[in-house]
Amino acid sequence: MDYLQMTAPCGLDCFNCRVYLAKDNEELRAGMAKYFNIPIEQAFCDGCRSENGTIGCLGMTEPCNVYKCVTKKKLRFCFECSEFPCDHLHPYADLASQRPHNTKVFNLCLIKKMDLESWAESKAKKVSDTYFKGTFKL
Secondary structure, eight states: OOTTTTBOTTSOBGGGOHHHHGGGOHHHHHHHHHHHTOOGGGOOOOOTTTTTTOOGGGTOOSOOHHHHHHHHTTOSSGGGSTTOSOGGGOOOSTTTTTOGGGGHHHHHHHHHHHOHHHHHHHTHHHHHHHHHHOOOOO
């Protein structure tokens, strides 16, 4: 798998995203279609980089701010920027239990520390599983 292509510049792992996985899974795709109230033919995403920073199935017509910024600066990931971390990566409580966006900075730090392939193969899924299914530990 091309992990660079399948990891968003903000550190989200498209290859573990349910909206991406719905592309090759009819049952999941039907669930996404119902959840987002869109036709089943549109209920998937090809990944951030392939979609040029949008999620077409959700009606995004403009790239997100992170994608615009990274593209303008000709970077692969936000952690390569001298301004990292910036407010484009700010965590939000709104829909946090449903979306992995609050994991972005943690993922970016891991990618920088471990390298992209090591993170993708050994840590990305664990981060997502911990975020959605783990319990808060101090």
